[in-house]
Structure formats: C-alpha cells, structure tokens
Amino acid sequence: MANSNLMDFIGSGGGLQLSMSGVYDTARFIEASQADLQVIKDLYAPITVLDASVSGAGNSATSMVFDPVNNFIYIYGGYNGATQSDTLIKYDITTGTKTVISTALTGTARHLHTMVFDSTNNLLYIYGGHNGTAPLDDLVKYDLTAGTATVISATATGTVRYTSGMVFDDTNNLLYIYGGNNGTAYINDLVKYDITVAVATTVNTALLTTARGHHSMAFDSTNNLLYIYGGYDTAEINELVKYDITGAVVSVINTATLATARRGCGMAFDSSKNSLLIYGGISGSAFYDTLYLYDLTNNTTKLLDPTFTGINRSNCGFSLDSTNNLIYVYGGDGVTISDDLTKNDLTKILEIADAKLIIPRIK
Numbered sequence: 001m002a003n004s005n006l007m008d009f010i011g012s013g014g015g016l017q018l019s020m021s022g023v024y025d026t027a028r029f030i031e032a033s034q035a036d037l038q039v040i041k042d043l044y045a046p047i048t049v050l051d052a053s054v055s056g057a058g059n060s061a062t063s064m065v066f067d068p069v070n071n072f073i074y075i076y077g078g079y080n081g082a083t084q085s086d087t088l089i090k091y092d093i094t095t096g097t098k099t100v101i102s103t104a105l106t107g108t109a110r111h112l113h114t115m116v117f118d119s120t121n122n123l124l125y126i127y128g129g130h131n132g133t134a135p136l137d138d139l140v141k142y143d144l145t146a147g148t149a150t151v152i153s154a155t156a157t158g159t160v161r162y163t164s165g166m167v168f169d170d171t172n173n174l175l176y177i178y179g180g181n182n183g184t185a186y187i188n189d190l191v192k193y194d195i196t197v198a199v200a201t202t203v204n205t206a207l208l209t210t211a212r213g214h215h216s217m218a219f220d221s222t223n224n225l226l227y228i229y230g231g232y233d234t235a236e237i238n239e240l241v242k243y244d245i246t247g248a249v250v251s252v253i254n255t256a257t258l259a260t261a262r263r264g265c266g267m268a269f270d271s272s273k274n275s276l277l278i279y280g281g282i283s284g285s286a287f288y289d290t291l292y293l294y295d296l297t298n299n300t301t302k303l304l305d306p307t308f309t310g311i312n313r314s315n316c317g318f319s320l321d322s323t324n325n326l327i328y329v330y331g332g333d334g335v336t337i338s339d340d341l342t343k344n345d346l347t348k349i350l351e352i353a354d355a356k357l358i359i360p361r362i363k
Contacts, residue, residue, distance in 0.1 A: 046348035047309060051341045054089060054098060054330065055080070058337025063115035064317025064330050065124065073328055073341065074117065074144075075317055076126060077110050081337050084109035084132045088124075088142070091341060105149055106140045112315075114166035116175065125168065125195075127177060128161050135160035135183045139175075139193065157191045157200055163213030167226065176203075176219070176226060176245075179212050186211035186233050190226075190243070207250060208241055214315075216267035218276060227276055227296075229257060229267055236261035236283045240276075240294065257301060258292055266318020266329065277320060277346075280313050280332065287312035287334045291327075291349065304353045309342050320346075 054075065062078030062085075073091040077084065086109040088101040106126060113129025113136070124142040128135065139156035142149045157177055164180030164187070175193040179186065188211035190203045208228070215231030226243040230236065238261035240253045262281035269276055276294040280287070291308040294301050309329050316332025327344040331337070 046345040048343045050343050053339045054341050055339055058339045059331040060333040060337045061111035061315045062317055062331055063113055064319055065115055065117035066319035066321055069119055076115055077113055079111035084111045112162040116168035127166050128164055130162040135162045161187055165215055165217030167217050167219035181213040186213050214263035216265045218267050218269035220269050230262050230265055232263040236263050264314030266316055268320035279318050282314040287314055304349050311338055313338055
C-alpha cells in the first residue's frame, strides 16, 4: 500500500475513498484500520509545518488568536521552561513571515493567561495569568493599528487568577471570564466585563458543580452560548457544559465527553457544523495529540485523528479559520516544550476520518 502509483484518491461527499488498481470486487468494503489511515494521511498531507521554531525557544501556556481579515496569527506570552514572556509575535500566513511586535507588551511577563481578538477594531485583549511569582488580575488592550497597550483595569474581576478561560462577545463588546486558580484554590465564578463602560459584573459565583482551572472555553455568538470542557480541580474533568447566557441556564451536556478526562486542551466552536473541535491536553502524566469533533446537534463524540500534529501536547495555541476550514496549532507542553506552528486542513482530516478501504479480490 506504500506505492502511491497504485492509489487514486477520490474526494466525495461520503468522504475519502482509497482504491487500488487491478481486478477487484467493489462490493467488498472494510473500515480502514488506523495503520491504513496513517498511510492515507501521509500521502494526503493534511498538515503543513509553517515554522518549526517561531519564538526561537519552546513556548507553552501561551495564547494564540487568528485574524481572519488579514490572515495573521498572533502569539503572546508563555513559558519556555525557564522564564515567562511578555513578547507578542505576528505570523503572516500568506507570506510565511513573522514579526516580533514587542518584547515588553504589557510590562509584565506571564503565562497561563487568556487572550481574545476583536476583528472589527483590530484589538487584542489579554487577561490575567501568572508572572512566575503571583497570579494577575489585569486586563490589557493592545491596539494593533496604533501599536499601543492600555491597562483597562489592574483589578478586572476583583480576584487574581491564572488558568482561567475567556471569550469575546463582539456583538455586545463583552468579555466572559470563567474559573481559574487564585494561587491557593480553584474558582467557580463567571464574570462579565463590559468593555464599553469598563464595568465587571459577577454573573454567577458558583457556575458549575465544581470549581476548576485549565479548562477550555468556546463561544457560539449566534445563539449566545458558552461551552466549557474539562479542566482540573482535584483531578482531571471530562464533562462538557453549556451555559445559555440569555436564559442564565447551565446544562451538563456530557460527563464522559472524550476517551479520557483531561485538562489543557485547545477548543474551538465550528458554527458551520454546530460542533466543537477539541485538541490535545493532559491526563495525569499522559499528553495527547488527539483531535475530536463533538457534534452538538446529536451529542456525539468522534475521534478525527489520534496523531493530529505528530507531537503529544497540552497548553498550546489552538485556532480555527472557519472560512477556509483550517486549524492552527502552536507550541505547548509535552515531553519537551514545543515551538512549532502547524496548519492543518480540516477538510482533509474529515475525509480521512471517514475513509473506507476498497479491498481488492483477484478474479
């Protein structure tokens, strides 16, 4: 099967099919094994390494966002195994070039923070994290057009925290910040920060059944829904929760979402499929390179790829380009700290995951 001259790849609505030249019975199909799928993946090449060393050193517990207007990636902060970072890097996907915008963006190096992008106004919002000595509670706005950083609030939520989650509601100019660790304990509050009037409101002091940090968050802007997956309290968590912001209703969607409970995953909401893409993470001392698709309509989990990037990792940058069906992954913890930026073709990944192998039968 390693001879690609014998193979034809056929893209179809039913997924990718692999056929072999020769006389065979087309009625005989089997599900492709994982080894078969790896051969297909190697030939189909759904992953591209854009840069093997973006920062020049490993970078974990960083934050990454995608700018769909200009086709840029922004990476801020993180930890290289020795020190925290206050560096902002821009990676131009179109030209394949990177630019260090600032090595002292906020004035405080940090990791385990959160960052979101306002595409309408070309702004970054950076919240909290840990400076290596203590947790933070500052909210910083960086104007990418003007090249200026502004501390909106030094005490944005009233509680210092790291390993929290944050999403941006661009329609209402709101930030939602949930959970994290204040240095001594995990937190269970959901805070709404109104950027227009610079006011924080605690929406719920005990949003979920247990406090947590190291969780993943995604936002469905059309239906005004928050999704929270996994995390850690006294152990890794495997539940997926939906919070209806309009109705102020919490719903536990699944308590056994993935094959294993985990923390430090990347997660993005895909509106075209009404699904969540959940990547990587760690459980105990085991790191993962798995990509899952959680179908929110049918409440089903599908493993798309057990070796998505070729490196097991957690606490990495993870962004979805929903227009072009591309996933970007950067850095993260693992056996070593990674520094690679990869582009992954989700269309191809989905086709490979649905692949059937036609078994030849010589007549």
